[in-house]
Amino acid sequence: MTKKLFDALDACLRSIELGANIDDALKHYPELSHELRPLLITSVQARSLAQQDIPDAVIRRGRARVLRHAAQLRESGSSRYQPVFWFQRLALSMALAFVMILSVTGLVSASSAAVPGDHLYRIKRTWENVRLTFTFNEELRAQLEDQLEQERIEEVSLLLAKSRQEAISFSGPITEQNGNLWQVAGIPVQINASSQMPDVPVHIGDLVKVTGSTHEDGYVEALQIEIVQAATPPPSSAPIENTNTEEWDLNNDHDNLEKQIQPTPTPPVQENNNEEGIGNHTDGHEDDNHPQNDNNDAQNENDSEPSNDNHNDNTNDDSDENESDDD
């Protein structure tokens, strides 16, 4: 019904446009006449507002104004696109390049103090890689690598000082192994059951790469320890080869590692009261004066008496042989 009303109104409006009066227009819609008539009367009144003839002067003035404006636009457009001389372009290019160099230099400079987790840290590392790539002299390259390794250690120290937790990676020598708390390049490193350890035993003096995260309590929680370079065993450590009857093997077997971290039950022929698990494996490799060992004397006894079963979690490269000997 509504659509029919709309259509009927439009048809009547068209008829009126063509010269019909309202009655003629409504002739085809008698049933809608009472609704359409007031609207058609209104439409006639509304149409009376329209200006039929536009004075020629109005049209001429408007045309002149528009054409004048078009001429101004053409003129401004042609001057705007004046060709630039080649030296102007060159100067512009050089200025742009200079600004870009300044920007990059400033960014690199600003990133020099960045630590892992900072927005600029990637830029810092990228720039370091660029420096390494373009350092062809081997000696200088080695120096640079040492410098960058030291930079990683300083970054970790800074993170620990600020009690920030960030993913880190650094390399350095093991200077201390006290239980599951090591010192790597002066950084406290916590070893736990989930830490991924190398297949071979790790000794004090070994150069290792530590991957993990800094902890707000001031140590690094190790996710992975990799041996970069094994330390040459000191002569005094020779006897340890056969001291341990039970291998302290820092391998990837977490169950085994957990067992090693836990206080081990005292073996039947145990003379050593040391309950430390991880740290003990180095005791046999170290001299008597190592400060971290509370039970150095007892362990040295073990070292000197390979026939005694030492059921501490000591590791030894030749543990298999030891076990067979024990058997």
Place this chain on the structure above:
Amino acid sequence: MQTTTPPEQIVVRTMTFPARSHVHDRLENLEPDSIAAIYDAYFPAIYRYIHYRLGDEQLAEDIASDTFVRLLEAVKSGRGPHTNLKAWLTATASHLIADHLRLIYRRQTQELSDDLHDHASSVVEEIDRRQRNASIQKALAQLPPAQQHVLALRFGSGYSLEETAEAMNKNVNAVKALQFRALAALQRNMGEIFYD
């Protein structure tokens, strides 16, 4: 039964406009002859539309030429019409009218007492036709913008239903419904104004 209009009669009322792509190419070059041709083709409808909305010849002249100036600037800056030049011009004229009405509204709120005095004195002196037109204009101005737009296109510019739909970017049935509601609302407004 519905009255149908012969096609040739509709064509008589509908302006013949240049093809869009041709118009656009010529516009981009700001060629005087082309601009003049476009102006001649579109100016009357735009002028009538503005005059119908505002009821003022001087304003209609100024805003109509402003509309074409806007077209030139838009084409020059690459923001010109790409599909429908007539719809673009109508929409621009409508925006310029809205800008003008905003200014008028601010001025009226500041000088309300003076206007009332002038209006009262002028009503007495005006002839019947002008009084009636003023009342219709007042009733028209109270309509929502879309309803004013459709009535100005249909009765002011003389657009057909199809041309109005194209200019308003609506379908024909929507325009039929809109013009019905606009006339009904105008009738109510006029009744109230004449009654007062």
